[in-house]
Amino acid sequence: MSSPSSYYIPHEAKWPIVGSIALFAFFAGFASLLNGGSWIVMAIGAALLVYMMVRWFGQVIAESENGQYSAQVDVSFRMSMMWFIFSEVMFFGAFFGALFYARTFSGPWLSGMGEGGAAATNAVLWSGFDYVWPNNGPEKLGGAYDAMHWFPLPVLNTLILLTSGVTCTIAHHAIKHGDRAKMVRWLLATCALGFFFVIMQAVEYYEAYAHLNLKMSTGIYGSTFFMLTGFHGFHVCMGAIILLIVMLRGTRKHFSATNHFAFEAAAWYWHFVDVVWLGLFIFVYIL
Amino acid sequence: MSLISRVFLVAILSLTGLAARADINMPVGVTPISKEVFGLHMLIFWICCVIGVLVFGVMFYSMFKHRKSKGAVAADFHESTVVEIIWTAVPLVILIAMAIPAAKTLIAMEDTSDAEVTVKITGYQWKWHYEYLDSGINYYSSLDAEHNAARQVGSGIDVGQFENYLKEVDNPLVLPVGKKVRFLHTSADVIHSWWVPDLAVKKDAIPGFINENWALIEEPGTYRGKCTELCGRDHGFMPVVVEALPADEYDAWVAENAPVEEVQVTESASATAVASVDDDREWNMEELVAAGEGVYVTHCASCHQADGAGLAGAFPAITGSAIATGDHAAHIDIVYAGKTGTAMAAFADRLSNSDMAAVLTYQRNALGNSVGDVIQPSAIKALR
Amino acid sequence: MSTAAAGHHDHDDHDHGPAKGWTRWLYTTNHKDIGTLYLLFALVMFFIGGGMALIIRAELFQPGLQLVDPLFFNSMTTMHALVMIFGVVMPAFVGLANWMIPMMIGGPDMALPRLNNWSFWIMPFAFLLLLSTLFMEGGGPAGGWTLYAPLSLQGGNSFAFVIFSIHFMGISSVMGSINIVATIFNMRAPGMSLMQMPLFVWTWLITAYLLIAVIPVLAGAVTMLLTDRFFGTSFFNAAGGGDPVMYQHIFWFFGHPEVYILILPAFGIISSIIPTFARKPLFGYASMVYATASIAFLSFIVWAHHMFTVGMPLAGEMFFMFATMMISVPTGVKVFNWIATMWRGSMTFETPMLFAIGFLVMFTIGGLSGLMLAITPADIQYHDTYFVVAHFHYVLVPGAIYSIMAATYYWMPKWTGNMYDEKWGKIHFWVSTVFLNVLFFPMHFVGLAGMPRRIPDYNLQFADWNAVATIGAFGFGFSQLIFVWVIYKCIKGGEKATDEVWEGADGLEWTVPSPAPYHTFEKPPAQYS
Ligand code: HEA
Ligand code: HEA
Ligand code: CUA
């Protein structure tokens, strides 16, 4: 609880307003792009956003390394990270929810199973439609396709991510014992595995588009498959970049056995990404 | 029945009589379900009134008595487990008392079995299509033309002259009295909702799915309702009119209107339909433009506007449109197949070959366009 | 590390007044400055959203289309709701949280001051993005604030902008909520236990959790809309195996908790004001906390009561009916506790109390009509009519908006150091309350008699009551100018407020000087340690 005499309160924050302008440019630019405009505004926004983050985080890192933060500030950071991850969980929840809904409700209804108008839905609108998962709907949107098999790539990816969870934990133990060099080594391994995962995911997408005719537009199966794995892949990318930064900070002699919040935040995030993958592996690939 | 409950019932009924004014209350309606729903509505309404009177009564009493200017001195209590339990438990009991009749009515509403007539209702932007699955009768129903003219911004027509302003259609849905009618609701574009208060029937029309419900109309008459799910620009101009006929008159109506032979494509029921004409015949421009005008007014003008000017940003103009004055293939395609993700629906199933050819030719040679060529019904037939 | 920190704070943390010049507001990390920014932003947006409501009401004054195209009317309805919910009530509550929570818990500031600045400064940009769509070809979004697929997918150029503006606001809300959670858990005065926190803090804590849980779900829902429109997915398209109704489920999983987000902080405000003017401690503090938590929990399992006509399986309709009805119980507990607080008190009726009582009465009316809506068979008649519009305006305007006004009158002397003009405050209350009921009460009648919502034109049968409602709307709208006038005068000057301001006031915020110093609790308050 509060002991304000040691609570660090920064007095001027110049980066947030830059961040708002950057986001504004990014969103407005992206929307114009979707409406057939140019990509330039969006790119400027994205670049500014990255610049803002580099500078803002840079400032926070400097303050942290100067020892301006008390244990209480550390707790604030931890809580924020925890609840941020929770909000991410809910974001994925929306897409998992869509997957469950499509599989247990709308799919069977379209094929005439269930009460209410389901029988009529099938008989009158989609007669002859038979529902099995995976499915691209009664009009077979996207055409004939093959489903993504859980073997071999997804299994490999599962192993990669699980291993990276272990390497990450080893790195954590290392820094807890003050062994920074060891931390950096194991973090390097973790990042490498992370990026390897992303590459494998790219290979999988290539396979899907080039050989399976499985696309985002392959009905509800393609939609859920690419949105879930896509957002996950994006998060892996982010997580790996964060870990990379933490590692680079390690090489600059940042962090100590007691003060390594940034590491822990990155590790939590990494584990979260890991757990989401397990959910994906089970519900998207296997079941 | 105990005395108390009898007194209560009489009280409710007499108050109900007061409240049953059509301009400020729900209509009682003409089906067993609508009457049940009305009773339920009044029951919960009066329960809420009683709760309100009690709660506000205590509050205003306290505000009056326990004010500082009257010399009230504040007490100091701030807890009492007993009263807290009471005011948790009592509302719970009241809720259960409401839930039981509600659940019963709900179960009855959902029971669509043993229907004698089945009507499939399809929502379009912005009209209804009715299809009697038993007899094959089918037609569109949209806002009455006079009302439609009057409701335009700046029409200068006094809407006060129409008794049923915005609640009149060209072709009402005709239903029998005394028979259980099952409705199948669906939509061809966005979500609509088919509502007739007097039947207590309101169900969303979901594109790609069918919802069911039913009505058993007890009195002949005309019952009016509206589309109640926002469905775009003319959502407010999509009335529903049901004409309930005694069984024998209904049968006569069916006999008179039932199609003689199988229809292949759903034909337009508009007065100007030229459906019966041979698709393979060569038409001349005058014929097509003349027929096309009617089709345009019924099917296209609600978006592209009667003069073809469209609405900037929402609906493109036909006048001077690159598509409507360009290549045949593209022009036919956008009308035949529509454009997914926009309000421009596929008209393949809604217009006959000749109607479509007519409206296409009309667009090319009227509304300020003068390409000077024709699109023949045979060109559309070739696509099917 | 802690020694280094001690070395730094001397010149960093203390002796700082506000910075000079306009960049003070741009760069500020001070919770009071940011609170002020939020509140002013909300006030401006209230007039924008209200102006849109007045356009709606003007068109509905008479049957026939007089003023606007139906498409523009629909976009007014849509924008009005988005502005009022995301641009007025939510930012105003966050503004109050910023001002009051650190003071109420004896903390030096918010836990993450820089993030706090960002949370605010996103809002003007997000609304710039949203409101700019009104000037695009094809106009703003016109599919209702619920953005139901597939209608919303038909939107013109504005569509992508609207989706992104929702993402944008969402970022602000989630960051703001995280900040509030961290502040409440981490910045309390030493010794202050959770069950000693003022109820405003409690209700905000629970609201913050609701926000963190459901805003990302909304983000997911609108993302699916975006990909359905631009990237060929078919989440909401039956032809590809999706379902338009699925959008509604996801939306309302957000949307229903959202309406409690718009009312729980109000409950906290009312729980602060009523004891003060009854000069008696709040009745049933603990049960208030538990009731708030129960409402929040229940709010996650009732979402489909907005969807009783979409054709759910019977069992689903039953479940959602019963669960929705249950919410009346904890809400009733709150109402009864407030009345028990007033009971045998020693009441006076200054403006904040008037607004609190107005809240109590009219929120209850709105709650009771909500209960009627929960009864599924009856809701099939009520749904998408003006009866629903009446319900939610009764809980939102004399509910959420009145609580914000009550809070403004209640705490303004603490913010500015000056008393507001009591006479004009009371006039504001009475004029508003009269017009408000003229505005919204007739909507119950036309709704029951069969007037659907979201229509620009209607049958003659509804003409009289609509004319009445429109008169009420203009009356209510223009009475808000009194509010602005009172605030303006109070900022400019007036009778000096004492530290305690109100005779019966209790809480840490009343122990500091009026106006509250720029940094309130540089040393933790003594009473809890
Ligand atoms: C602040 C916002 C707010 C609040 C607090 C509420 C509170 C409630 N709402 Fe409301 N609601 C909205 C905002 C809100 N609502 C909005 C914006 C919409 C429309 C959205 C749209 O479609 O655009 C809506 C729509 C809406 C619907 C859908 C209607 C339809 O579209 O068909 C329903 C249905 O169940 C409903 C129910 C309820 C219930 C049961 C409560 C309960 O929480 C009320 C509980 C309170 C009380 C009951 C009164 C006090 C209690 C007592 C005095 C105790 C005694 C009581 C008993 C014994 C029962 N609301
Ligand atoms: C917190 C939320 C909130 C608030 C405060 C309000 C406030 C008001 N609302 Fe709104 N409303 C909603 C939330 C809210 N509403 C929602 C969620 C919907 C559903 C939308 C949908 O269907 O999608 C809705 C829909 C809605 C409708 C139905 C529209 C339709 O179905 O087509 C109507 C119609 O009368 C209406 C009216 C009003 C009025 C008159 C006010 C008044 O209280 C406003 C008071 C007016 C002012 C404060 C304006 C003051 C202006 C001046 C003095 C003029 C000067 C002007 C400038 C300087 C710009 N609202
Ligand atoms: Cu069709 Cu509204």
Ligand SMILES: [Cu+2]
């Ligand atoms: Cu709700």
